[in-house]
Amino acid sequence: MSAPDLPIVLYHYVFSPVARRIVWYLNLRNIPYSQCMQPNILPRPDVALLGIAYRRIPILSIGRDVYLDSRLIISKLEQLYPPSASHPSISASTGDQKAIERLLEFFMMDSGIFRAAGTSLPPTLPIMKNPAFLKDRAEFSGGALGSGGKPIIEKAARRPTNITEVRDAVALLESSVLADGREWVLGTPGPMLADIEAIWVIKWIATIPGALPEEFISAKLFPRVYAWMERFTKVVNAKEKEHAPEKVNGEQAAERIFGAAFAEAEGTVDEGEIIGKALGLKKGDGVTVFPIDTGVNHKETGRLLSLNSKEMVVEVQGKKGIVRVHAPRHGFTISKIAEKASL
Ligand SMILES: N[C@@H](CCC(=O)N[C@@H](CS)C(=O)NCC(=O)O)C(=O)O
Known part of the structure; x- marks a missing residue:
């Protein structure tokens, strides 16, 4: 069975800016x-x-393969759903454009803009007064504490410091890729992956009431960025209406996943790959795989199936069978727990 015939399930919540990238x-x-x-x-x-x-x-699951991290998810969708009349490409095609697309991805996700936006949420927002949410996010981020448990940034300076980072990103887009008055980042007739990479953090934070102080970040100060956000919103909202996905509950989703074929071949462990070599990893080893930036305490445990320069794949025992969990090499690491995994 080829990937387009397999069920895809997206686990997400509406308020997640990273999940919007996938939607x-x-x-x-x-x-x-x-x-x-x-x-x-x-x-x-x-x-x-x-x-x-x-x-x-x-x-995101495709058949019985489950993919972690929006960047790996997008690259897998690119691979498993190559451009066709029914699934047109939205990817950059030239070398220069590919560089812009990829650098925007790194810039927004890894350079601190996403973290800065996340910590710019106004304290007046109801969710910011919810102790359960605050406790959950402290565990998620590992707590932005310096040595001795003291916050690195003084409380009153926290939002201004973070908003400065967001403003830098907005100003960069205004004065670079959008400066010549084009409608979309790569000068294409419609929005592309490069637009998704550039917009997701800014659009999220700009639509949260009171998150961005108007005297520093506004349509008046950054007219091209705001007009582009409006154009983008119109297109994606129309598409979302057109493609309203079916909602499944957890049991239904699991049933679909455990009952499906795998989307990819099992793969192999490249024992010569840098981390494989360093840890002496072999196919079948018991391992944990986990992110190294946020959510680091939540580790996938299972049998190592595949390892290469781009991803690690672990066979994990679920309630009703096994799934193959794929994590990217970028932003994740692996640890060996046993020569042979017992599932
Ligand atoms: N690099 C990850 C970042 C994922 C991320 O930070 N997601 C946020 C939601 S936007 C999250 O999981 N927050 C904590 C939670 O919801 O448990 C990716 O690209 O998927």
Whole structure:
């Protein structure tokens, strides 16, 4: 069975800006999927049903393969759903454009803009007064504390410091990729992956009432960015209506996943790959795989199936069978727990 015939389930919640990346990507490429809506804090029993300990959102399954991290999810969708008349490409095509697309991805996700936006949420927001949410996010981020347990940034300086980072990102887009008045980042007729990479953090934070102080970040100060956000919103909202996904509950999602074929071949462990060599990893070893930036305490435990320069794949025991969990090498690491895994 080829990937386009396999069920896709997206585990997410509406308020997650990272999950929006996947919703937009799927919709812009007309890839059908079901969604399993999640609470915005732990626990997530629907995810636990699959045997998955990873705590972040989004998670996407294609058949019986489960993919962690929005970047790996997008690159897998690119690979398993190559451009066709029904699934048009939204990816950059030239070398320069590919560089812009990829650098925007790193810039928004890894350079601190996402973290800065996340910590710019106004204290007046109801969710910011919810002790359960605050406790959950302290565990998620590991607490932005310096040595001695004291916050690095003084409380009153925290939002201004973080908003400065967000403003820098907005100003960069205004004065670079959008400076010549083009409608979309790569000068294409419609929004592309490069637009998704550039917009997700800014659009999220800009639509939260009171998050961005108007005297520093506004449509008046950054007219091109705001007009582009409006254009983008119109297109993706229309697409979302057109492709309204089916909602499944955790049991239904698990049933679909455990009952499906695998989307990919099992793969092999490259014992010569840098981390494979350093840890002496072999196929079948018991391992844990986990992110190294946020949500680091939630480790996938299972049998190592595949390892290469791009990803690690672990066979995990779920409630009703096994799934193959894929994590990217970037931003994740692996630890050996046993020569042979017993599942
Ligand atoms: N690099 C990850 C980041 C994922 C992430 O930080 N997701 C946020 C939601 S936007 C999250 O999981 N927050 C904690 C939670 O919901 O448990 C990715 O690309 O998927």
